[in-house]
Structures are given as C-alpha cells and as structure tokens.
Amino acid sequence: MRGAETFFIDLARLIVTWLEKQGMSPLVADIVLLVIQFICIAAIVTVNIIILIWLERKISGFIQQRLGPNRLGPWGIFQTIADAIKLLTKEDIIPSQTDKIIFRTAPIVFIVISLMLYVVIPFGDGMAIVDLNMGVLYFISVGSLGTIALLMAGWGSNNKWSLLGAMRAVAQMISYEIPLAFSLLGVIMIAGSLKMSDIIAAQNNVWFVFLQPVAFITYFIAATAELNRGPFDMPEAEQELTAGAYTEYSGMRWALFFLAEYTNLFAVSAMAAVMFFGGWQGPWLPSWLWLPIKAYIIMLVFFWLKWTLPRIRMDHLMSFSWKVLIPVTLVNLVVTGCVLQFFK
C-alpha cells in the first residue's frame, strides 16, 4: 500500500529529477512540473464532468421513475461522450446585436475562474498544487469572481432574459457568499489556521462535521445557492427566463458554462470534504482515493436535493439568506468562540 499512497508524489519527483538531469535549472523544472499539473487538472476535470453529467441524468431518471440515458453502451454510459462530440462540432452562433467581445470572453472567464479553484484543493496527502498559507481565503475570494463572468454573459447577450438571469444570479451569489464564508469561519476558528493541510491535520481525531454541525448545514445551503443549483436555481428558471444568462449561447460556448458549473460543483464538494469530513484521511485506501469518494458522496446529496425539492421564489431566497442564514451563522460563530475560550 505504501507505493500506491505516494505514487503521484514519486512520479512528480521523478519528472523533476529527470528534467534537471537534462540540463534544466531547478526553477524551470518546477515551472514545467506546474504546467504538467495544470494539464492534469484540466484532464481530471473533463473526465470527471463526463462521469458527473451521466450520473446526474441517471439519478434524476431514477428519482422521476424513468430510465435515463440507456442507448449508448451499457447503462447509457457513452451518452455524455456523444453529447460532447455533438457540442464540439456545432456551429458557433453569435447573435448580431450582442456586445461581441464581452459575449465571447464571458464563458472563458467563467471556466478559468472555476479551474483556478482547484489550485488549493488537496487531492491527497501533500498533493495540493500549492498548499497556500491562506488556502480557504483564496478559495472564497477567487470563487467570488464568478459573478463577473455571469454578469458579462448577461450583459453581452443583449437580451432581457439573459440580463434578468444574470442580475438574479449575481444578487443571489453576493448574498450567499456571506453565510458561506461565515460557516467556514467556525471551522477555521477550531483549526486555528487557513491552510488546508493544517485543517485536515486538525481533524485527526474527530471530523469537524461533528463539532460544527450547524456550520456544515449552513455551508451546504449557501453552497447550493452559490452554485445556482436547484432548489435555488432562480437565475436559470426555465419556465420564466428560458435559460437565464445562457439563453443566447449555443454550441461549445454554452458547453463551457455547463462545464464550469460542474467544475464548481466538484470544487465546492471537495471543499466540504476537506473542511468537514477530514479531507483525504481514511483507512485502507490511498489518500488520493478518499477525497474523490467523499466529494462524490456529497455531490450525490446535491443531486438528490435538486431533483426532489421544488424551486423557491426569488424574494424568499434573498430574505432567507439575510434574515435566517446570516444570523444563524453569526450565532454559531459567537458560540464557537465562547466554547473555545472556556475549554482552552
């Protein structure tokens, strides 16, 4: 098991020593390794999304008593690959009245920001690309940039549904960012660090979900809203806004938005696993299998909620954040602080 545990770290070290033997300076070798790591992340994300989309369609089918995709391959497993090829070969339609530059760059900005989130996620023991000193803060602040991309999409489309959808998305994401950050603060207070590896090490004995159950629930609700997923998918409520900010997009540009949503979903679930479920810690299996397993279990709960609960109204959504979630997270913070002070 020892070999399997450090497989990727050994591989990275091997690449670096090989590059240095070829006459590269250590700095250049490190940069080459970084590029390789980013390519790996992009590959992982793409493969992961192909599986995720198939899984979500299968699960929604199960919940609605249908079969879901079932034609291509066993259990329809190649359906997403066929869809991806279809999307790649579609014509790139740009409506004539759009704000061309903004319309074109919005999906790229969105996917780049989602990929940037993966820089700090520890996929295994010592397997984060950068174990930043303030990884959690990085995650929150880079995640907050996604609103700009949605706003660009909504504005650039020059379509009233797109603009309304973008405005809803941005209002929702800005409101729910506050409870999201506050619920993570409880964990940070117990761990005493913003570094992902420290937070995981602090959960050696007991997972933070048992010490901070309220924070986990508020984090989960806020993350659902932040991801614009059902039951909080007001920004793309099909019945009233066609597809929200994505109305005018088609082909690969639309697919990039779709990709980015699932990329964010995995990032947020991995973050929940790191903050509340002990990250890569687990028995028997190597650490780089435990984090995906935990993230997938959390994602299954996201799917389950989306396909079970009805959508809620926009004004209820906003007042729920400001009048319920934020006070609850604040009280949780005060209680956590008092308990930490008394039991220090």
Add this chain to the structure above:
Amino acid sequence: MNWPYIIFYVLAAVTIIAALGVVALPNIVHSALCLVLTFVGVAGIYFYLGADFIGLVQILAYAGAISVLIIFAIMLLLSREVSESNPSHGRGKWKAAIFAELFAFLIILSIYFTSWTHGIAPDWTDSIGKIAYMLMGDYVIAFEVAAVLLLGAVIGAIILARGEDKR
C-alpha cells in the same frame, strides 16, 4: 532581465492598460469591466510583493463585490445610448487633466522625500497571523471604531433608500 522583473512588468502593463481602458473606452460597461481587470492587476502586484492577504482581500472586496455593485448601478440607472455613455468624454477634460497632474506631482514628491529605510527582511511564512495580532491587539480600538462607522453607513443607506413615508 530575470524572472521577477518580467512578472512585475507584465502585471504593471496589464494594470495600466486596463486603467487607460477605464478612462478611454466609450461604452461605460466596458469601462467597468476594465476596472475589474485593474483591480485584479493590482492584486497581482500585491502577491508579487508578498502581501498575500491584502491581495486576496483586494480580489474578494474590490474585484468580486464592489465592481459588481458598480456594474449593477450602471445597468439599473443607465438611460442613455450605451455606446456613448462614458462621461469622461468632452466636458471638463482640461480641468481633470490639471488635477490629475497635480495629484501625480504630489505623489512623486512624497515618494521622493520619503526615506525608504529597509528593516530586516520580513518573514513571509505567517503574514496573516501577524495581521490578526495587530488588528485584534494593538489596534483593536481603531478596528472596532471602523466597524461601528461601517454599520452606521449601512443603516444610513438603508434609511435613505427606504424613503420617509414608509417608516
């Protein structure tokens, strides 16, 4: 020319070009988006200087929230033709140029007359811990006063936005 300098000049170029875009572009929504790029560029320079906490807060507060509020306000209040909406055109540009030059002159003067004494090379490993101890220790009163001030501003804004008759 070594790596750190190249990184700095790239960041500075992005920031300055984006800042020029804020002033010069005719469409005010494009200006606002350029402003986001300026904020991100400044955050990059903070990272380059080792001020990682300030850089992240710059992204979180300015690029992620304040610029969105600016774009929101523009979108909700704009009633003119958007392609010619940036008010930096035409009127008052000479006055603006004079004031900008005066301000730049003051900044250059203050940079020139500051004696830049270098302390011991600071330890970058735990900048956030040091900031926390300073904010919650030596400067806790200033920190709390700022919080009360911001709370007052928020309440004032809500009262102004609600209007008088609905009280």
